[in-house]
Amino acid sequence: MIPANLNDPQLESFLLGPIWxxxxxxxxxxxxxxELGIHQLRGESMFVNVQSYATEPRENCRFESHRRNVDLQYxxxxxxxxxxxxxxxxxxxxxxDPDKDLLFHKPAAEACTLxxxxxxxxxxxxxDAQRPKVALQEPALVRKLVVKIDIDLLM
Numbered sequence: 001m002i003p004a005n006l007n008d009p010q011l012e013s014f015l016l017g018p019i020w021x022x023x024x025x026x027x028x029x030x031x032x033x034x035e036l037g038i039h040q041l042r043g044e045s046m047f048v049n050v051q052s053y054a055t056e057p058r059e060n061c062r063f064e065s066h067r068r069n070v071d072l073q074y075x076x077x078x079x080x081x082x083x084x085x086x087x088x089x090x091x092x093x094x095x096x097d098p099d100k101d102l103l104f105h106k107p108a109a110e111a112c113t114l115x116x117x118x119x120x121x122x123x124x125x126x127x128d129a130q131r132p133k134v135a136l137q138e139p140a141l142v143r144k145l146v147v148k149i150d151i152d153l154l155m
Contacts, residue, residue, distance in 0.1 A: 001084050001130075002123040003114050006074070015123070019046070019154055023072055023147045031076050031145060045150040052143045055080045055135035063090055063105035065129040070149040073132065074121040078142035081134030083111035087127050105129055126151060 004011060006027065015024070022041060026048060030039070039048040058081070065087040073082065090105035097103070114122060115136060124130050133142075 001125065001128045003116070004121060004123075006119045006121060017154070019149060022046070023149065026147070027074055027145070031074065034076075034145065041147075042153070045153055046148065048145050048147050050076075050143075050145045052141065053133060054139045054141055055133050056139060058083070058131075058134050059107075061131050061133045062093070063108065063111075063129045063131045065090075065103050065105065065126070066101045066124075067096065067103070067126050068101045068151055070126070070151060070154065071124040071130070072121060072147040072149065073116070073124065073130075074145050074147070075116045075118055076143040076145065077118055078140050078144070079115065079117040079136060080132065080140070080142045080144075081136045082114045082116055082122060083108075083131035083134060084114060084122075084124075085111045085129050087129040090129050 026041060034050045036050050036052060039050065041047055063083070063085070085108055087105070090108055093104040093106045111131065113134070116122060
C-alpha cells in the first residue's frame with residue numbers, strides 16, 4: 001500500500017513506468033470534470049471507475065481485497081477514511097469472485113486508518129485489504145475514482 005498526494009513533487013520518482021504515467025496523466029487531465037462511470041484506458045486490463053457516495057459509519061463498511069488488480073484510489077473531492085491491513089491478517093467473508101476480482105473479509109479489531117482528501121490517493125496491491133467509505137467524523141460526500149490496473153501490466 002502506498003499513500004500519497006498527486007501534488008507531491010517526488011511522485012514520479014517512486015511510481016515509474018508507462019502504466020503509472022498513463023494513470024496519473026488521465027487523473028491530471030480528466031478527474032476534475034469526469035463523468036461518473038467506467039472510462040476505458042486499456043480495456044479490461046486498465047480502466048477508471050469514477051464514483052460518488054456518502055461515507056458511512058465504520059461498522060457499515062467492509063474490507064475487500066483483490067488478487068489480479070492494483071487499485072489506485074484517488075479522491076477528487078471530500079474526505080474519507082480507508083482502513084488498511086494485510087489480507088493475511090483477515091478472515092475471508094465469503095468466496096472469492098473471479099469475475100469481479102473481489103474477496104470480502106470479516107471485520108478486524110484494529111487497522112491502520114488513512115485520511116484521504118482532495119488530491120490524495122492510495123495504491124493498493126494484491127495482498128492489501130482496504131475498507132473504503134469510512135466516515136471520519138460524520139458522513140460526508142466523496143467524489144473519487146479508482147484506476148483498476150491488471151497486475152500483469154506492471155510486470
